[in-house]
Each structure stands twice: as structure tokens, then as C-alpha cells.
Amino acid sequence: MNLVSSTSPKLALFEQFALVAKTLGHPQRLELIEQLGQGPRHVDLLADKLGIPIANVSQHLQAMRRAGLVAAERQGKFVIYRLTGPGVLKAVEAIQRVAEVNLAEVDKVVRGYFDQRDSLEPISRDELQSRLRDGTVTVLDVRPPDEYALGHVPGAVNVPLGELETRLSTLDPAQEVIAYCRGPYCVMSFEAVARLRQKGFSARRLQDGMPEWAAAGQPVES
Amino acid sequence: MNLVSSTSPKLALFEQFALVAKTLGHPQRLELIEQLGQGPRHVDLLADKLGIPIANVSQHLQAMRRAGLVAAERQGKFVIYRLTGPGVLKAVEAIQRVAEVNLAEVDKVVRGYFDQRDSLEPISRDELQSRLRDGTVTVLDVRPPDEYALGHVPGAVNVPLGELETRLSTLDPAQEVIAYCRGPYCVMSFEAVARLRQKGFSARRLQDGMPEWAAAGQPVES
DNA sequence: CCGATATTCAATAACTACATTGAATGTTTG
DNA sequence: CAAACATTCAATGTAGTTATTGAATATCGG
Numbered sequence: 001m002n003l004v005s006s007t008s009p010k011l012a013l014f015e016q017f018a019l020v021a022k023t024l025g026h027p028q029r030l031e032l033i034e035q036l037g038q039g040p041r042h043v044d045l046l047a048d049k050l051g052i053p054i055a056n057v058s059q060h061l062q063a064m065r066r067a068g069l070v071a072a073e074r075q076g077k078f079v080i081y082r083l084t085g086p087g088v089l090k091a092v093e094a095i096q097r098v099a100e101v102n103l104a105e106v107d108k109v110v111r112g113y114f115d116q117r118d119s120l121e122p123i124s125r126d127e128l129q130s131r132l133r134d135g136t137v138t139v140l141d142v143r144p145p146d147e148y149a150l151g152h153v154p155g156a157v158n159v160p161l162g163e164l165e166t167r168l169s170t171l172d173p174a175q176e177v178i179a180y181c182r183g184p185y186c187v188m189s190f191e192a193v194a195r196l197r198q199k200g201f202s203a204r205r206l207q208d209g210m211p212e213w214a215a216a217g218q219p220v221e222s
Numbered sequence: 223m224n225l226v227s228s229t230s231p232k233l234a235l236f237e238q239f240a241l242v243a244k245t246l247g248h249p250q251r252l253e254l255i256e257q258l259g260q261g262p263r264h265v266d267l268l269a270d271k272l273g274i275p276i277a278n279v280s281q282h283l284q285a286m287r288r289a290g291l292v293a294a295e296r297q298g299k300f301v302i303y304r305l306t307g308p309g310v311l312k313a314v315e316a317i318q319r320v321a322e323v324n325l326a327e328v329d330k331v332v333r334g335y336f337d338q339r340d341s342l343e344p345i346s347r348d349e350l351q352s353r354l355r356d357g358t359v360t361v362l363d364v365r366p367p368d369e370y371a372l373g374h375v376p377g378a379v380n381v382p383l384g385e386l387e388t389r390l391s392t393l394d395p396a397q398e399v400i401a402y403c404r405g406p407y408c409v410m411s412f413e414a415v416a417r418l419r420q421k422g423f424s425a426r427r428l429q430d431g432m433p434e435w436a437a438a439g440q441p442v443e444s
Numbered sequence: 445c446c447g448a449t450a451t452t453c454a455a456t457a458a459c460t461a462c463a464t465t466g467a468a469t470g471t472t473t474g
Numbered sequence: 475c476a477a478a479c480a481t482t483c484a485a486t487g488t489a490g491t492t493a494t495t496g497a498a499t500a501t502c503g504g
Binding site for chain 1 (some may be wrong): 232233236237238239240241242243244245246247249250251252253271273289290291298306307310313314315316317318319320321323324325335412
């Protein structure tokens, strides 16, 4: 990753763009971004979440800082990293969408996810609509609060993935829980459902996520 | 770029996402996408536009096909490549936006662009508004037609960059030409202005591009 | 079916990225 | 100011990526 080359200005620009993309091109860095999407975190905690060595995380974070994806601030013993802006998540989402649409591979992996944990069958938009009218479900929006604020399924409760455990007690164990996030394969809702079922809840995913819900003309609350 | 690893399904998913991002992480592949954004092209022509060896282009295109960014179809002697969908351009734009917002480096390069070709100073949205009322400018939208169709500056003529040369004769040489595309640093409008000035036109860029124009509440035509 | 054209393949060498390790730096707490 | 902790740095080996070259394959026109 060299910094500037002495070629044409156009190529120089494209090299900067490429640097951003290249830096996003590593699974663990994407995981780091997912974590940081939920709020600023320090290195130690991130290493713990990903289960990889601290030095490793530190290096990834520094690469990401060079690419302008994250910013760092020292707070006492800790160095707190945060995303430089919402554009970073937007870029990751756009990439995920391309992968979801184009790569058969992704579909296969998702299907494997299903099979391993039987009956994680998602609920369709229409079914959720009628269940909502009956009031027989609890709907969880597991996206970060800022995205929730911009529009969500009516009646949905915003429980970012990181807060799921602490907010379990506020959920009615008798009602089925439906979790959703950003898209049909957004990983956060998979995680949420998996964890909820582990705790004994009856939980399922919404078939797609928020953009699709709105795009289908279903009511949105904000 | 190995295909599937036998790790957790979550990591497997992220590896697919990373593959897409990694493949976007090369300046010449971004240039190829820019070209293909204007329509399907065959290998030879792409190699010519980028000024790099054909074998090189072929390999890049194959990498991009593996990542689901482009699709290929044989037509006689030629193999025609095209983007697999609009999501690819969206992803590139999202990445560019991150780079534009975050990297001082990009700003520097753009400034260099200005200085090299004096008075490429962009025109502000407000100034363009009043010039539009006076009718003293020709406005060019140099984006691909599908993006133009979704909304453009009132009175703007859609001239995709690839067609600029052939449509020069339809322009009034007495009027100043304002070109715009997708964003404040979208490269196509730079190119358009540079080429127009080379042909003797008085040309400038709009300060930002289409999303910003609409976001500022200025009128949009579609 | 032969020659021309378009594209891909295969092999190589130079380069870049990655994980791993242990040492070095910086900061707080006692 | 020393001990403990959090993070970064530096050095290493391994693996992956890229450009380059020339050969191989596929298609068309005669």
C-alpha cells in the first residue's frame, strides 16, 4: 500500500479509491467494521470479540486508519477506535448487496446456516404484517440506533445486537420474536435469532430487511 | 483468492463480501467498471481505452467475473463484458464517497487537477440556478442514461462521456458549458470539461453532482 | 480448412500483504 | 517511580497478487 504515485491525476484518484476498497477486502476487517458500527470500541475488546491476537487487530485498525475508514483517539490506557462516518457502513452494505445478488456462493452459505439450525425459516413480509395486526409478535430491529431512527417497521423495538443480552429481560418470553436488520442476508439478524433461541426464545428472522420492507410499500415508522 | 474455507458460516459469508471488496481494490479494475458503466464492451476496446495490454485486461475481467461484478457473453469473435447490475456502480460510488470524505489525499489530487489546468474552478449550485434562469449556459449531464432518467438538473442535456465527441456539433460554441455527474469529485465531469476545453469550448464543472443538487432542494426534472 | 483476429491460458519474476512473535512505548495506579 | 496494563512496532517467513511474455484456443471470412 504505497501512498502516492507520480502517474496521471486520474489514476492517482483511482488509486485512493482502490485503497479504500482494498482495505475493505479482508473478512476480519469487515468484522471489525461491523463491531465499530455499533459504537466506538477499544482494541482489546475488539480482539476479544473476533477471537484473534491483539497485535493482529491493531495492525488491521491501523491499515483502516490509513484508508480513512476509522479514526483513533487515546483515552487513558485505551485507544478508542470509531468509524469515521456513516459512509463506511454504507459502503460495506453496498458491497454486501453486490455479493448477495451476484454470488451463488453466498446463497449456499446462507442455506447452510439454515440447515444447521433447523427451522430458522424466515417469516415473509406479508405474514409479519398480519401478525402485527394481531399483536402476536415482538419485532426487534437489531440495527444501530441511527439507522433505526431513519425508519423502521411500525412497533419494532430497537435492540442493537450488542445490547441484546442486557435487554432480554424486557422481552415477553411467551411471544414469538421476529428480528430483522438491513437486508435479506444481513448477518446481525442471524446472530440475534441464534442467540435468542439459545436463551429459549421462539425467534425467527424477517425474510428481508429494512430497505426491502419500505420498497415494498409497507408502512414505515420513524 | 481461494474459494471456500471450512470455517464458520459467518466467516464464510464475510469472505465472500471481502472477495468483492478486494476485487474492487485495484485502480485499473475501477477504471474498467467506469467504462462498463457506460455500456457493455469487448476486451479489445477496453484495453485500448485504458492503454494496457489485452492479456492484462482479460485477467482483470476474469477476476471481476469470479467476484460477480461482471458477466461475459461471447458474440462471434468478441467476448462482451457487462456489469452484472446497477449495484456494482452503487458500491463503487459508496467507496468513492468514503474516500472523498475521509482522505485528505484525494482533496490534494483534485486540487492538483485544478492547478494544472487553470480556472477549472467549479460553478456553485446557486450560480448555476441563476444562470439557468438567464438561459446563458448549456448544462451537460455526463452520467449514463439510466441515471439521467432518474432525475437531472432541469434543462440539462444527457451526453454520456463516451458520446461527447460525436455530440460536440450539437453544442452552441458561444455559450459556456457546465458539466456535472455524480458527486463533487466524480471523475467523468473532470474528463468532460478537460475535453471540451481542448476543443475550444468554455467549460466548467458544477461544484457537486446530482445527489447533492437534489439534496439541496433544487428543482429536479425526470 | 487456412489465415486473421480476439481472447484466454500458463509460467515466471517482482512485489505486496498477512500472521506471528517478542520487544518497545506510553499510560495509569499504587 | 515501579508495576501492570494497553497498544504499537519491528522482524520474519509464508502466501497471494500483479505484470509480462509467449503459446494455446476459439471464431470468422474467404
